Amino acid sequence: MKLKRTLGLAAALFAATTMSAMAAEKVKIEFWSNSLSPKFDGIMKDLTAKFNGSQNEVEAKWVDVDWDAFQPRLVAAIAGGTVPDLVNLPKPWMDQYAQSKLLLPITKQIAGFKNNYTVGALKDVTYEGDKQIYGLPWYQVTGVLFYNKDLFAKSGVKEAPKNFTDLLKVAKQIKDKTGVTGFAPKLNDGFAGWFLYDGLPVVKDGKAVFNSPAHVKLVEQFADAYKSGVIPKDVFKLQFEQTIAAYGAQKVAIFGEGPHALKRTKTDSPKVYEQTGVAAFPQAGGKTPFGGYLFLWSVPKGAKHPDAAIKLGQFLTSDEAQLAFAKASATFPSTNKALADSFFQAGAKSNDPVEKALATAADSIKVTTTLTVSGLPDESAMNKKLDESIEAAVTGRKPAKQALDEAVAFWNEKFSAAKK
Amino acid sequence: MKTSSSYTAIAYLFLAPALILMGIFTFWPVGFNTYLAFQDYSLADGTSTWNNFAHFKYIAGEELFHNALKNSVLYLLIVPVIQLSALIVAKLVNNKLPAMTFFRAVYYIPVITAISIAAVVWSNVYKYDGLLSWFLQALHILPQGQDGQIDWLGNPHIALYMVMLFTFWKGIGYYMVLYLAGLQAIPAEVEEAAILDGANVFQRFWKITVPMVKPTILLCTLLCTIAAMKAFQEVVVLTKGQSDTYTALFYVYDQGFGSNHNFGRAAAAGVVVTFFCMILAIIQFRFFGDKK
Numbered sequence: 001m002k003l004k005r006t007l008g009l010a011a012a013l014f015a016a017t018t019m020s021a022m023a024a025e026k027v028k029i030e031f032w033s034n035s036l037s038p039k040f041d042g043i044m045k046d047l048t049a050k051f052n053g054s055q056n057e058v059e060a061k062w063v064d065v066d067w068d069a070f071q072p073r074l075v076a077a078i079a080g081g082t083v084p085d086l087v088n089l090p091k092p093w094m095d096q097y098a099q100s101k102l103l104l105p106i107t108k109q110i111a112g113f114k115n116n117y118t119v120g121a122l123k124d125v126t127y128e129g130d131k132q133i134y135g136l137p138w139y140q141v142t143g144v145l146f147y148n149k150d151l152f153a154k155s156g157v158k159e160a161p162k163n164f165t166d167l168l169k170v171a172k173q174i175k176d177k178t179g180v181t182g183f184a185p186k187l188n189d190g191f192a193g194w195f196l197y198d199g200l201p202v203v204k205d206g207k208a209v210f211n212s213p214a215h216v217k218l219v220e221q222f223a224d225a226y227k228s229g230v231i232p233k234d235v236f237k238l239q240f241e242q243t244i245a246a247y248g249a250q251k252v253a254i255f256g257e258g259p260h261a262l263k264r265t266k267t268d269s270p271k272v273y274e275q276t277g278v279a280a281f282p283q284a285g286g287k288t289p290f291g292g293y294l295f296l297w298s299v300p301k302g303a304k305h306p307d308a309a310i311k312l313g314q315f316l317t318s319d320e321a322q323l324a325f326a327k328a329s330a331t332f333p334s335t336n337k338a339l340a341d342s343f344f345q346a347g348a349k350s351n352d353p354v355e356k357a358l359a360t361a362a363d364s365i366k367v368t369t370t371l372t373v374s375g376l377p378d379e380s381a382m383n384k385k386l387d388e389s390i391e392a393a394v395t396g397r398k399p400a401k402q403a404l405d406e407a408v409a410f411w412n413e414k415f416s417a418a419k420k
Numbered sequence: 421m422k423t424s425s426s427y428t429a430i431a432y433l434f435l436a437p438a439l440i441l442m443g444i445f446t447f448w449p450v451g452f453n454t455y456l457a458f459q460d461y462s463l464a465d466g467t468s469t470w471n472n473f474a475h476f477k478y479i480a481g482e483e484l485f486h487n488a489l490k491n492s493v494l495y496l497l498i499v500p501v502i503q504l505s506a507l508i509v510a511k512l513v514n515n516k517l518p519a520m521t522f523f524r525a526v527y528y529i530p531v532i533t534a535i536s537i538a539a540v541v542w543s544n545v546y547k548y549d550g551l552l553s554w555f556l557q558a559l560h561i562l563p564q565g566q567d568g569q570i571d572w573l574g575n576p577h578i579a580l581y582m583v584m585l586f587t588f589w590k591g592i593g594y595y596m597v598l599y600l601a602g603l604q605a606i607p608a609e610v611e612e613a614a615i616l617d618g619a620n621v622f623q624r625f626w627k628i629t630v631p632m633v634k635p636t637i638l639l640c641t642l643l644c645t646i647a648a649m650k651a652f653q654e655v656v657v658l659t660k661g662q663s664d665t666y667t668a669l670f671y672v673y674d675q676g677f678g679s680n681h682n683f684g685r686a687a688a689a690g691v692v693v694t695f696f697c698m699i700l701a702i703i704q705f706r707f708f709g710d711k712k
Binding site: 071072075076078079081096097100101102229232233234236237251301378379380381383384385387388391392395397 | 462463464465466482484547548549566569571573574575576659661662663664666674675676677678679680681683
């Protein structure tokens with residue numbers, strides 16, 4: 001009996017030692033998500049545990065980094081040689097890092113399973129400069145219109161706008177009838193995306209071309225809206241949270257965002273949530289809604305375990321994991337199979353705004369692309385010049401044509417200098 | 421019996437902890453930054469090559485940097501205002517009246533308030549329909565209705581001054597405490613003698629207080645000037661460099677950690693800012709320093 005117990009103890013000890021030795025041999029990798037904590041802690045911990053449970057050789061550690069701190073922290077980590085193995089970037093940042101050669105191209109590594117992803121998502125993770133793939137597509141969002149039905153009724157607006165000109169007209173009607181700011185367009189991230197939304201090129205054959213009459217007309221539309229108080233006075237500073245707060249406080253009647261945005265209204269302003277109507281974001285010349293944004297997983301240069309990182313990236317962007325995350329966050333997956341899941345259309349006839357928004361967005365997600373301009377030789381200075389010029393034009397400090405001419409001249413100087 | 425050399429050794433021993441920390445966290449980064457300013461540094465592979473002053477040549481001709489430097493120099497306007505106000509406030513709270521400790525604490529609270537929290541509050545104050553517009557409309561200084569609603573941080577003509585006002589609010593308490601220490605070192609007899617001689621409040625302030633706190637004025641002005649030249653945090657949290665509030669140090673940050681990832685150019689701009697700080701420090705020592 002004593003011998004049996006001793007042998008049992010010895011076996012348990014041996015097993016524990018072996019297991020801990022095996023655990024010690026595991027490759028440890030760290031991956032950074034972008035501003036998901038604390039709202040999505042549950043799903044992220046769950047996905048991390050599932051991945052770790054499925055692996056004998058790799059152990060992943062999840063870290064969430066806040067949006068504002070993400071880039072400084074990543075750049076500092078790369079400079080300091082303490083690079084995370086996998087990072088969650090939005091498409092425009094991926095372009096910047098790929099341009100600076102701070103990411104590993106993974107075209108070869110994902111060749112075997114890249115067709116799982118949608119064509120649009122694959123296009124987004126391919127950097128135009130060298131046609132290499134720098135990311136594994138993850139969740140994506142697209143803009144839908146949220147509007148306050150009560151304010152619509154008070155203004156005599158019968159139905160949601162079908163095109164962008166209508167949208168501005170409806171917003172003006174609301175402003176005139178109720179005094180409430182009609183529409184909060186997303187302008188804090190720069191204006192180049194609005195040109196692309198309208199199907200207007202920003203750069204063509206290595207030259208800036210955003211001062212054509214059509215470009216001027218679009219900017220003038222915004223300037224008119226600003227002048228008449230149809231869009232907020234601080235529209236260039238309104239960020240994601242502030243726009244939602246303004247809508248929740250009934251200071252804005254219409255805004256365009258992904259369905260996930262309204263989750264905050266549901267908890268913070270339940271009365272406004274109840275009277276929220278949902279419509280597709282009207283498309284313009286670019287044949288895509290405004291507000292499309294893809295998030296992806298990239299391997300930074302200097303990562304110690306790129307193969308393990310890609311294995312983790314493949315898991316996180318698999319059909320099952322993407323579907324689980326999309327359900328938890330009211331976003332969309334970027335794989336063909338997950339995107340076809342009936343979950344996304346379930347709310348088509350629902351009265352719940354988030355469910356309805358998901359179904360509405362599901363229709364437009366397939367034609368959504370991230371509207372961004374990449375590969376600029378001096379992105380900081382060029383974007384700053386464009387943004388300042390647009391702001392001057394929209395706020396009425398400069399005629400639109402003059403502002404755009406100045407910005408185009410500045411951009412073309414930078415392009416010429418880069419060629420020398 | 422201890423020799424002078426053993427005293428020196430002991431002195432260095434006491435200095436060592438501070439010197440080691442300063443060496444690691446101040447002198448080494450400054451030295452490395454200066455080195456980087458003359459190099460093309462590749463963040464991707466960590467290599468650097470001498471570039472024959474290319475970064476300095478570039479920023480010498482770059483409108484964005486000139487504008488940033490102009491804004492930083494403009495920011496120096498805050499220095500005399502904040503110094504004079506801090507000295508007056510220190511003088512006021514130096515009175516032996518009830519509730520003085522309370523007032524000292526009130527003026528100091530902004531100093532210890534986290535800048536991010538303070539920025540959230542001030543962003544709402546500066547909002548076009550926020551507290552400042554409401555207050556000025558209530559006093560009928562601004563027209564009523566939407567015409568009087570000013571986007572204080574969105575208008576490039578005033579945004580920088582609004583950021584400076586925030587710096588003023590945040591910093592006055594710090595300098596007040598330093599001045600308070602200076603004021604408390606002034607012997608009471610000097611002021612009493614001046615009162616007996618018939619000097620009024622203003623005469624006593626300019627002829628006694630100011631000359632006697634001159635070393636503190638030098639210290640505070642120096643610290644304030646360097647802080648103004650290095651204005652960055654308040655810009656990040658309030659405007660992110662929009663509306664012509666882009667300062668020299670914001671340029672440094674934007675070049676390094678923004679979309680360009682150009683550490684060499686950022687370092688060169690940093691060296692230029694340091695150079696300006698040193699020039700200003702020399703001028704201030706000439707003005708306020710002891711003449712020997």
